[in-house]
Amino acid sequence: KLATEATSNRCNPFITFVLGGPGSGKGTQCVKIAETFRFAHLSAGDLLREEMSSNSENGTMIHDIIKEGKIVPSEITVNLLRKAIHSSGNHKFLIDGFPRNEENRIAFERIVGVEPDIVLFFDCPEEEMVKRVLNRNQGRVDDNIDTMKKRLEVFKKLNLPVIDYYSAKGKVCKINAVGTVNEVFEKVLPVFAALRI
Numbered sequence: 001k002l003a004t005e006a007t008s009n010r011c012n013p014f015i016t017f018v019l020g021g022p023g024s025g026k027g028t029q030c031v032k033i034a035e036t037f038r039f040a041h042l043s044a045g046d047l048l049r050e051e052m053s054s055n056s057e058n059g060t061m062i063h064d065i066i067k068e069g070k071i072v073p074s075e076i077t078v079n080l081l082r083k084a085i086h087s088s089g090n091h092k093f094l095i096d097g098f099p100r101n102e103e104n105r106i107a108f109e110r111i112v113g114v115e116p117d118i119v120l121f122f123d124c125p126e127e128e129m130v131k132r133v134l135n136r137n138q139g140r141v142d143d144n145i146d147t148m149k150k151r152l153e154v155f156k157k158l159n160l161p162v163i164d165y166y167s168a169k170g171k172v173c174k175i176n177a178v179g180t181v182n183e184v185f186e187k188v189l190p191v192f193a194a195l196r197i
């Protein structure tokens with residue numbers, strides 16, 4: 001029901017928040033959803049990494065926070081998302097890895113002014129997430145066992161309560177993230193196939 005409530009004459013953008021622990025497969029699945037259903041894929045982590053590499057005034061701070069597995073101040077992340085939403089030319093968005101905490105959630109509502117239509121939650125056992133992250137090999141400063149342990153703690157302490165918040169509003173689609181990439185995508189497909197946007 002939650003996914004079919006959207007109608008074709010809406011004015012607001014259609015927002016999907018994509019959540020799950022580090023290495024649960026959010027980015028991998030977002031690429032497939034975006035290709036199949038023509039959503040714009042905005043990864044909060046990717047936007048922060050781009051900002052970090054662009055010699056911006058916040059670059060060093062962002063680097064240090066990511067290396068520690070902590071959460072960047074919401075104003076920075078939400079403003080990067082806001083700009084990306086407005087320049088995308090699309091009206092359907094996958095916002096990957098956001099909101100990570102209550103502060104992120106509230107800042108998005110305040111600055112962007114909309115709530116998500118649906119929240120996808122990739123539910124994955126910790127051992128599997130650790131294995132995936134340590135095999136990722138993309139040169140990320142946070143893909144090491146020390147940072148990964150911290151990220152898992154931050155996920156449980158700060159991100160799970162956000163997922164609970166949206167669950168209570170009936171917005172969460174929980175997907176079992178165990179299985180091959182294609183097996184997981186098979187579970188995601190019906191969520192988006194049911195949309196009328």
Ligand SMILES: Nc1ncnc2c1ncn2[C@@H]1O[C@H](COP(=O)(O)OP(=O)(O)OP(=O)(O)O)[C@@H](O)[C@H]1O
Binds near residue numbers: 028029133135
């Ligand atoms: N279903 C899967 N089975 C096995 N490996 C997977 C699966 N999905 C993704 N992977 C691999 O696991 C790693 C982590 O996946 P991905 O980057 O999509 O996770 P993420 O949730 O976006 O993580 P992060 O929060 O750290 O950005 C990648 O190397 C990816 O190729």
Ligand SMILES: Nc1ccn([C@@H]2O[C@H](COP(=O)(O)O)[C@@H](O)[C@H]2O)c(=O)n1
Binds near residue numbers: 077
């Ligand atoms: N809303 C967010 C999203 C990410 N971060 C920081 O970036 C790191 C990597 O994020 P991924 O989504 O690519 O896993 C994350 O551990 C945070 O340090 C953030 O602060 N706020």
Ligand SMILES: [Mg+2]
Binds near residue numbers: 028043045097
């Ligand atoms: Mg990712």
